[in-house]
Amino acid sequence: MIMHAEHDTDRPILAAVLGGRRTLLMDAGNSPAHAELFREELSKRGYRQPDILALTHWHWDHTFGMSAWNLPAVAHVETANALASLAGLDWSEACLEQLVTEGTISKESAADIRKEYGEERTITLMEPDIIFKDRITLDLGGVTCELVHVGGDHSEDSCFLYVKEDRILFLGDALGPSVYGGPRKYSSTGFLGLLRLAYNYRAEWYVESHGIPMNEEEFRKDLSSWERMARVVDVFGHDRERVVLEMKTFLKIDELPEDLLQGLEYFMAGTK
Template sequence: MLNKLSETIYYLSNQDDRERPTLGLVCGDQFSLVIDAGNSTQHAQEFLHEIEKLNLPPIKYLVVTHAHRDHILGMNEFGAITIVNRQTNELLKEWQSYKFDDQSLQQYVHTHQISAKCMEIIQAEIPNRDSFQLNAPQIIFDNTLTIDLGNKVCIIEKITSTHTNDSTIVYIPDEKVVFLGDAAYGTTTNSLFHFKQASLLPMIEDIQKYDANMFLLGHESICDTVEMTIYWEELTTANQAVTSTSLENAIACFKGENQRDPNDNELFFLKAFVNDRILQSQ
């Protein structure tokens, strides 16, 4: 079921048990724009089925926020002009070369190109896998792109991110709503979950320059300004305390700077920033 954020913005909530991110829909007077394609053809088709229940302008554009498979594998279903930044396009080329038969998928799992869970979802939710091939995007931009859907402007921007190097966000100025995809999250490298320290403050600056009241995230669905402010404060406070590969030192520094123990979120972030230090030292 679609959630209605406003008269012109809808979203389908994330389902983390099925590795499905939030999908967005922005409607103008003439056209609609979809944000992220879903983790499979089935995911995309379920989203489209919900959209068809409403009397909305036709979908003309699809924006993919980054090239992780849970955001891209439903691309073919929308029949829309697909928009990606140039770096995402380069990453999609690898996915376009993939084969999706069982033997190929098992090989990708063996070589750690995809996870076993990813293979299970593809096998269950993408029919005709022997002939399935991901389509190429039609619009490739470098930094910023503005789309007018008919009295509804969407600003599409590639930003610095702690999650990937190819993150795109979508801002709707008249609604003060921004779709962040997974941009504000950390990532996993060599089995270590980490937040990229070098990217944190530039990312927050990129996002906070937009006057937004509501934030749609890939795996939390929706946050308001208060929730995002707390999130940024916890991240930056933890970040400031991490100057080495020692979690013990980071916790001690945090206590010294803040005169209190870190809360559960801050402790999680401290570990993630320490992991980033460890990865950078390797």
């Protein structure tokens, strides 16, 4: 079961994977309030509450709800390191401004934290209990989940979560551009590598944390233009005009749509 993303305060998808013995929660939510909404939804539907938590990466919108669940949490070693580095902060205005200045979070994230938590911000960070480096398999009882470290521009600790029996691949934000520490950017080569990893699963459903679930055909179609652009950038690098020309020819259009123009800037930034 999933609860869809909400974009007003950057709440990602939360998912509960139900097995015969255990329920796994994918990501904790961006706040205790977000976590409580999902807990209530599970109760309304008569589903077992989560027994274990798996984190796709450390970013605030995926982890700041951990204290509301109080579950044993599984995470990549770099996720654990990042959360440990944030422990003890008071999340005051001065703190937020410092985190933005040093590139730990973005201005957009700081604004969303303000909206989600208000002026009196009590944020309790939890550290994971089970740490892995490459991959870890979790048996829920007839349902097997594999958490795999894939990295990427968005966050070096990014992981895929694959539900084998249901053939559902939760991508987290791994296919997103970098959002912290400078301008947003994509490495075309890195992006294509992550796409290959995702496609190799041949999953029935692909779920990105801030998008909508798609079947394999929809997912490939949705990303076809981005994949083509990444391949063109891989060949022509800094030649922005050539990339634009190649994309117009490929799409048979006179002007690129706004989302692809934005994506082009991310890929151009990634070539520097």
